[in-house]
Amino acid sequence: MQFGIFTVSDITTDPTTQRTPTEAERIKNVVTIAKHAEQVGLDVFALGEHHNEPFFSSSPTTTLAYIAAQTEKLLLSTATTLITTNDPVKIAEDYAMLQHLSGGRVDLMMGRGNTGPVYPWFGKDIRAGIPLAIENYALLHKLWREKAVDWQGKFRTPLQSFTSTPRPLDDIPPFVWHGSIRSPEIAEQAAYYGDGFFANHIFWPASHTQRMIALYRQRFAHYGHGDPDQAIVGLGGQVFMRKNSQDAVNEFRPYFDNAPVYGHGPSLEDFTRETPLTVGSPQQVIDRTLGFRDYVGDYQRQLFLMDHAGLPLKTVLEQLDLLGGEVVPVLRKEFAALKPAHVPEAPTYASLLAAREEADLAGADKEEAKA
């Protein structure tokens, strides 16, 4: 199972000091956070894509390539890549390039974006959000698997004999997750291709996530990719920890109360009860996270949101120390002990390459046997 963090790249005033980091500061901090994630033993760092203030991450592949150059093992991902407003040709090129530079340490999570005005900025219409996601991904999928692509769709200029370069590393396209909170069409899309499905999870009640994952698993099996429990599921999570749980609550409360998205709304206690947010001791985080499995089944990726709402860098790094030092080692052990052998890990470049080499070997043996 993969564990990691995801960031939305918000630049938010620290409500306890009224200090707002500069863009330059926040960008450097996010790089530091990513490197620290590797140092504390996490597997994945995923970066959001936004094209409006207060977010900085309009250019995720630039940032991820810079992080890739300074890390060894960390798998770099997105949270999310806007499949609606980006040209799929450019996504194919950018992420194949990143795959080469990072030695295959890349996957992507597709999303539609949460900001209406972004669509017209890129010449698109939000009412076509789902059709854009479907058509653009169909093209992206093809570009990574075929050369000399002929293509005609509704949303971009037709292509004739177009080959996107560079080709995916060793012709292994980056693994793709599809993220959605409540659109069954996106669960269906992930199932159709046998791709992963990532439930944001953190802003909604567990019952929503449960329904979406159940639908994805059922359709994954319908399209012949395996049994429902072999589908590739990822979940978001949001935690704040201190050794003593009351210290965690006291320290996090002002950040919660003023946070973008849910601030000035429900109380910390209400939101903790209604959503997966866990504020408390590392043991509480372990217990709550293990409980996710009860309603989604065995899953492959757990990402935590750790750095939003104006939390200062020092605090975020301390949180990562707790996550990597005390929480994830226990979760790895416990989840591994619970997972049946037929449930796969999330595919990576390395695992897909190994599987292909194994298949090639098996094929060669057969040829030999025939001869």
Next chain:
Amino acid sequence: MKQRTLAVVSAGLSQPSSTRLLADQLSAAAVAAAGTHDIGLTIKVIELRDLAHDIANHLLTGFPPAALSEALDDVAGADALIAVTPIFTASYSGLFKSFVDVLDKDALVDKPVLIAATAGTARHSLALEHALRPLFAYLRAVVVPTAVFAASDDWGADSADGTLRTRITRATSELARELSRREPATPTDPFALTTSFEDLLSR
């Protein structure tokens, strides 16, 4: 006897509230009227005052807390709705509208709805026609022709068999007639797939 459910939304703020009083009289009359069509009614009363914080939180977070979620399901799953609001500043109350705002946009499609309101004086009575009726028309509900308005006067000594009583009886008869014409409500499942992926691809 057929069994149907009736959701009753009351947006009164004071306790006791004349809005709730009107809602209760309408429910009782609806049970009697449904009985004449051989329909047994189960009543689900939704007091918006109890859900005020949940409604605000839903507007801010995008999801309903558990109690509100149950109320929204009750409305979407009901075979008919009685909606009663106090008139504030020439229209339905803000709390009432906020609740309607968080209803699923298809929750009331083809659902028989009886609209009713309370206010201090009869000068507010047309708010039912210029504010509530178009609101529910927009949601494609079937609003019965008689809307019931109760001003302070109507609760006076002659109300027991006065004009308010007449309007309540007429409105609930209209609601029962609409109920008797319909199959039970089948709420839409927001997680259900309504199209195949091949259709989505070729669209």
